[in-house]
Amino acid sequence: MDPVSLRRRIGYVIQQIGLFPHMTVKENIGLIPRLEKWKDEDISLRIEELLTLVALPPDLFSSRYPNQLSGGQQQRVGLARALVMDPPLLLMDEPFGALDPLLRMQLQNEFLSIKTKLDKTIVFVTHDIEESFILADRIGVMHAGKMIQIGTPSELLFEPENEIVSKIIGSENKFKAIRFLQAKDVMIPLNNNCLIENEISCKETIEKMISNKIEMCIIKKSNKEIAQVSLIELLNIMELDRSISDFGNKLLIVSPDDTLSSIILLLKTSKDSMAVVMEKEKILGIVRINSVLLNLL
C-alpha cells in the first residue's frame, strides 16, 4: 500500500505538537485537505467544525499563528489537524506529556468527552500509568519491545500477567485506583436468577431462591426503585401471600461510569454496604463494598 495515502488516513498527534510555525491555525488544519484538493468552502466548514469540537472559537483562533497560542491551545489545534480527514484511526504519541499537570488534567477531561463524540479507535501512547487508567478503555503494557498484556484497567490491576505488569501498574498500591476504577470494573455481574422483576408473592420468591440455591435476590420495583432481600429475611415473613414488592431494603443506584471513590462516598453517607449498577433501566450488576475493598488490598 502507498505509504502516503495510508498516512493520510491516520490522525497523528505528537508530544512536540509540531504545528508549522509559518502557517496559521486555519492553514495548519487545512493542509492535507488542500493537498487532497477539497473545495475551499468544504475546508473552511470542516475547520470551523473541528475548532468548535476542541473548544477554540473559530473566529478568534483560525487566523492566528501557532506562536500566538498557549501550549494547551496548540495541542488542541494539533488534535483538530489530526482529525481533519476524519481518519478511522487516531495515533497519539504522549500528546499531553509536555504540559503542566493542571493543564494536562483539563485536557484529559476534554479528551474524554471528545473521545465519546468521535467514536474512533485511538492508540494512545503514554508513560503515565495514571493517565492510561483515566483515559483508556483497554491498556496494552509494553516492555522491552514486547506487548506483555492487553486488558481493561481492572484486569491489569487484579489479574496482572506477571511481575513486570504488576510492578508497572503498581499493584501493591491498588487502593490508589479507586479514583480511576469505575462501577463497571468492580461490579459483580448480576445473575438473572437473582433478579425478580414481576409481581410475584413471597412464597414463590422463596421457592425460586431455594431451587436456584441463592441466598439473596434483587427486586426491581420500578426503574427508579431497586431493593434487595435475603432468604433469611423472607423466611421470617408471616404473610407469605403478599407481593414481594412490598419488601426489601432499598438500594443505591449508580451508573457504570461512576468512579469507585464516588460510590464509596455515597455508600458511606447512606450507610449501605452495596449498590446496584444500572444503565438505561437495565441492571448490570452490584457493587459490594466489602469485596471491592478486599480486592484492593
Add this chain to the structure above:
Amino acid sequence: MFSIALIISIFIGVALAILVHNNPRLANVWFNVLNVVETIPELALFIFLLPILGLGERPTIAACIAYSILPIMRNAYTGLAYVSSEYVEIATAMGLTKNEILLKIRFPMALPLISGGVRVAVVYIMGIVTLGGLIAAGGLGVPLQAGIYRYDIPAIIIAALWVGTLGVFFDFIAWIIENRLARRYNPW
C-alpha cells in the same frame, strides 16, 4: 541592470539549491565550482566575459550573476536542509510527499535564510555594477571611473557617495524584507 541581475541570480540560486537539495552528492561539487568563481577578481572575470558577451550591460549582468549565485544558493541550501527534523517528521507522518514537504514546509521555512543570502547578493551586485562602468555598462560607475581617470576628487567623492548611499539604501530595504519574512515564516 541591477534588478535584472538580482532577479536572475535569485532564480538560478534557489533553483540550484533545490536541485542540490534533492541530490546532496552534487552539493560539494557545485559549491566548489562557485567558490572558485568567487575567488576570481571582478576585473579578471570581465576580461573572461568580454570576448564572449561583448561590451556593455551583458557581461556586467553575467558577472553579477556569477558572483551572487553562491551566497543565495548557499543560504537557500542551508535553509532547506536544516529545517528542524520535527517538522519534516510530522509532515511525513501526516502523509505529505517529499515534494510537498519541500514546497509547503521546507521552502517557506527557509525563506528568512534565503532572503539573508539575497541581501548579501545585493551588496555584491552593487559593487560589480559600479565596476561595469569600466566596460561601458553605463550607470553610476561611469562618473566614478571618469573621476578616477581625471583625478577629479570631488567627482569621485560625489559618485562614491551616491553609490554608497544606494548600497546602504538597498541593503536597508533587503533587511526590512528579511525581517518581515523572518517574523512571518519563522516566528521565534
